[in-house]
Amino acid sequence: MRYPEGPRTGRPASIGKRGMISTSHQLASAAGHAAMRSGGSAVDAAIAANAVLCVVYPHMAGLGGDAFWLIHDPADGGVYALNASGPSAAAASIAYYRDQGHVKAIPARGALAALTVPGAVDGWREMHRHYGRLPWEELFSDAIAYARDGFAVARSLADWTARDAALLGQYPPTAAVYLPGNEVPRPGAALRNPALAGTFERIARHGARQGFYEGETARAMCNALGQKGSPLAVEDFASYRAEWVNPISTGYRGYTVYECPPNTQGFAALQILNLIEGYDVAAWGDGSADYYHHMAEAVKLAFADRNAWLTDPKFLDIPLDRLLDKNYARERRRLIDAEHAMDMERVRSGVPAGRSASGPAVAGDTCYFCAVDSSGLAVSVIQSVYEDFGSMDTAGDTGVILQNRGSFFSLDPDHPNRLEPGKRTFHTLIPAMLCRDEEPCLVFGSMGGEGQPQTHAALITRIVDFGYDVQQAIEAPRWLMGRTWGANTQELSLEGRVSDPVVDALLRRGHPTKRVADWSERMGHAQAIRIHPDTGFLEGGADPRGDGAAIGY
Numbered sequence: 010m011r012y013p014e015g016p017r018t019g020r021p022a023s024i025g026k027r028g029m030i031s032t033s034h035q036l037a038s039a040a041g042h043a044a045m046r047s048g049g050s051a052v053d054a055a056i057a058a059n060a061v062l063c064v065v066y067p068h069m070a071g072l073g074g075d076a077f078w079l080i081h082d083p084a085d086g087g088v089y090a091l092n093a094s095g096p097s098a099a100a101a102s103i104a105y106y107r108d109q110g111h112v113k114a115i116p117a118r119g120a121l122a123a124l125t126v127p128g129a130v131d132g133w134r135e136m137h138r139h140y141g142r143l144p145w146e147e148l149f150s151d152a153i154a155y156a157r158d159g160f161a162v163a164r165s166l167a168d169w170t171a172r173d174a175a176l177l178g179q180y181p182p183t184a185a186v187y188l189p190g191n192e193v194p195r196p197g198a199a200l201r202n203p204a205l206a207g208t209f210e211r212i213a214r215h216g217a218r219q220g221f222y223e224g225e226t227a228r229a230m231c232n233a234l235g236q237k238g239s240p241l242a243v244e245d246f247a248s249y250r251a252e253w254v255n256p257i258s259t260g261y262r263g264y265t266v267y268e269c270p271p272n273t274q275g276f277a278a279l280q281i282l283n284l285i286e287g288y289d290v291a292a293w294g295d296g297s298a299d300y301y302h303h304m305a306e307a308v309k310l311a312f313a314d315r316n317a318w319l320t321d322p323k324f325l326d327i328p329l330d331r332l333l334d335k336n337y338a339r340e341r342r343r344l345i346d347a348e349h350a351m352d353m354e355r356v357r358s359g360v361p362a363g364r365s366a367s368g369p370a371v372a373g374d375t376c377y378f379c380a381v382d383s384s385g386l387a388v389s390v391i392q393s394v395y396e397d398f399g400s401m402d403t404a405g406d407t408g409v410i411l412q413n414r415g416s417f418f419s420l421d422p423d424h425p426n427r428l429e430p431g432k433r434t435f436h437t438l439i440p441a442m443l444c445r446d447e448e449p450c451l452v453f454g455s456m457g458g459e460g461q462p463q464t465h466a467a468l469i470t471r472i473v474d475f476g477y478d479v480q481q482a483i484e485a486p487r488w489l490m491g492r493t494w495g496a497n498t499q500e501l502s503l504e505g506r507v508s509d510p511v512v513d514a515l516l517r518r519g520h521p522t523k524r525v526a527d528w529s530e531r532m533g534h535a536q537a538i539r540i541h542p543d544t545g546f547l548e549g550g551a552d553p554r555g556d557g558a559a560i561g562y
Contacts (some may be wrong), residue, residue: 025561
């Protein structure tokens, strides 16, 4: 077919038949590609790629972080979800932090921000147990080599290290690795992390349980951070297991869109699609003022529900059936005025009384990646240490920086996402999958905090409604509605490639619009693989806003 004219950087979609992987760093993509070429499954490829990301993209991924997986199993045609996010420590409570002198908020950095068990490594174990083909220890050879022998600093890591240099300098063991000689490394400079290589070697040799959760690594991490106030204990690590959960879904123009359920924000992405399905999106035209206006209004409505309800479902009965009902979307859609932007009080008018919790600014420093192999096994994965460099405090001599995901808990006892022992926090990480007639046709996702549900909607509309290929859909100018990366206002951010007449029209409709760079990393790094049922070809796309590549064969 001939694709419509759309934005192009000159990078075409990658095409393969037997396998495809797309990540936000080309070394990770190469590791996943090598795993599949060696006979590994898409799961093997994803684990190998994630391990490399933990080394070469430490500001966005790491052994100290969480992950979520969606997987389509060709053996039975099912779509399954794995929640590899960890709960708060048994000792973590509002009282614990008040005793430490923190009444309003959990510290964003340091040992006190490291209060949740990192789940990603146990997610690798569980996925490999079911779908791995290669020996476990072979999956980590590239990550070990890059950590031990060195890797070239990519653009994103250089930029974020420069931005965070003052903060990193407050944590000498971390600064010793990422600010060698007290200097910000330039792109192309070599970095090594031999302590992290040692931790990976233990994981490769002894497995996820003894190598990370129940052996010397867990003891070293807890002892080092516990001396500085972290409530995490070895018992928290030993008791943790990644959990299989039922994915959630909605229909969109004959397709089924799958997301992960709470404790993550997948239902917000599905709500956005339910809301805009009631419009003739194709008639608006991509990049028009009508398109951006209606997408932003749908985001406001979805995020009002997200902020009111999202937390660990074991601690709150979240009415997902109601929130994902098409009739509910029809009711909420009536609040959208085609010519005027809604104020937030009007947005909250449909949220049940007492549930209108305000949401804090959401960080988005994350890695999304996806893979499809020759058997049809398709995986959609996202992994993160939450904010850039997570807690920033390296856990002893392990080379591991634990995530600061737990700092997103509220210390307000009446907040739905209040801190409680053994609780998973409100999570932003959402991998996605699009199916037709129970067969996957697109695996996709993006890093970017609040931007993730919005980018999901952007990719689906640009592929389904506008007919773009995956690379065009990824490269098209994006928007971001809401607060992220420390912003204090509900802005509508637009990439600079959006035309002046469109921006003027949005300002007239009442949107507090802000222009950002033409290819802003703030919009996230999206990756996607499209599966063509008629030819069997795999069409991979990678985001030029990151440092990645889609590699097929």
